[in-house]
Amino acid sequence: MxxxxxxxxxxxxxxxxxxxxxxxxxxxxxxxxxxxxxxxxxxxxxxxxxxxxxxxxxxxxxxxxxxxSEQKELPIAVTIVNGLPKGDKLELIIQKGTELGATMFVPFIAARSIVKWDEKKGKKKIERWNKISKEAAEQSHRTVVPQVVDPVNMQQLLHLSKSYDYKIVAYEEEAKAGETTKLHATLSNMNKGESLLVVIGPEGGLTDKEVSILSENDFILCGFGPRILRAETAPLYVLAAVSYQTEMMR
Amino acid sequence: MxxxxxxxxxxxxxxxxxxxxxxxxxxxxxxxxxxxxxxxxxxxxxxxxxxxxxxxxxxxxxxxxxxxSEQKELPIAVTIVNGLPKGDKLELIIQKGTELGATMFVPFIAARSIVKWDEKKGKKKIERWNKISKEAAEQSHRTVVPQVVDPVNMQQLLHLSKSYDYKIVAYEEEAKAGETTKLHATLSNMNKGESLLVVIGPEGGLTDKEVSILSENDFILCGFGPRILRAETAPLYVLAAVSYQTEMMR
Missing domain, CATH: 2.40.240.20 (Hypothetical PUA domain-like; domain 1)
Known part of the structure; x- marks a missing residue:
């Protein structure tokens, strides 16, 4: 309907x-x-x-x-922070991420983001992204439309992160090293109503400096499995994992 | 490298x-x-x-x-059967599904598949799809290239399914009814080296008749969470769930 x-x-x-x-x-x-x-x-x-x-x-x-009394929303609120990617990849992330239950999308102006953010054109982009999330929310029978907010820099990201219960970073080097336990440890610890902030780098990945800043600010570095996922696949992986942990394993 | x-x-x-x-x-x-x-x-x-x-x-x-001694492959072999979708959606499924660890892709000529399969043009498409899986396998550091085979009809699908240890169907009606336990029950039962066949309908979904035929042939009808996923999102969900269950929860 x-x-x-x-x-x-x-x-x-x-x-x-x-x-x-x-x-x-x-x-x-x-x-x-x-x-x-x-x-x-x-x-x-x-x-x-x-x-x-x-x-x-x-x-x-x-x-x-x-x-x-529909139960369509993930039991925990997941915010996806994506390093601003090239082309229309963020559209795919927003459409699929909405189907998979994300609460909010935050574009992140990372050191290796190739796209330069133009305030003027940017306003139209944000509008377009919010339209995509609304349409995807309708199609996937959600009861809440995820919000796409203005891009943030590192300082703003750290400020935003303070209001979250759990904070993780998708970190390729951890994936390569075979780290496969921290994501499960984090998700299985979470209770209904808590919030999770997930940071994913742009195509070139996060810089070592960005990773250390996030790590110093209590972000957990997690591998998302042994294969290397593209910047637009990693958010879908983590949202499916949250659904599996919190909705399917009950 | x-x-x-x-x-x-x-x-x-x-x-x-x-x-x-x-x-x-x-x-x-x-x-x-x-x-x-x-x-x-x-x-x-x-x-x-x-x-x-x-x-x-x-x-x-x-x-x-x-x-x-790289461990890049999912512990269980997952074959994704997708109702032949419109446009280039199968390209997305193959690229992202390869990153997420699928072993094989089988296009399925479903009752509601809008695209008609043309043997002549089809050969080129299959070549193109296999090229996409090869490139995605390289990028995601896999050690095996998933194969994309010729489309099958229902009879061929049932024949193929006999060689699998577990067979599931993504079924929207189960999702709407809040069915959230069969996917986890199935995946948590599986052992290393076993095989899983996953059938996902085209955009319009599987027909009731198709669902009963699959059900009569021992396919398990599973909901993939309470939100309605598009035909191209469902395979990514199940692959991420397999990874989470078999690689992250060890």
Missing amino acids: QRYFLKNNQFQEQHVTISGDDAHHIVRVMRMSEGNQVICCNEKGDSALCEIQNISGNEVRLSIVEWL | QRYFLKNNQFQEQHVTISGDDAHHIVRVMRMSEGNQVICCNEKGDSALCEIQNISGNEVRLSIVEWL
């Missing part, structure tokens, strides 16, 4: 009001009419089965049939 | 001989010369550190410095 992510103020006691792009989607793209049902999610991640009551102009009014 | 996948007959007692595309790559692309080292893998998955002794014309002769 089609789902829409709405603002809290679009929900009244028994009704939901949709206008703008989402209304256009319901009326013109999906060609829905009175009596059709959709799922509406509020900003807290609650979802309600709703039925279209009335369409007038560019406004759709729906009644709330029932609040659903 | 650059690695090359060679035929067994390119290995002599103490030497390796490389010609053709790989020789071109060593001499023209990598611009290597006498004394440079590369890793050469034979068809059994053994790998050797080799040093260039001599380059003449389009032939490179190397001495074997030492045989390596």
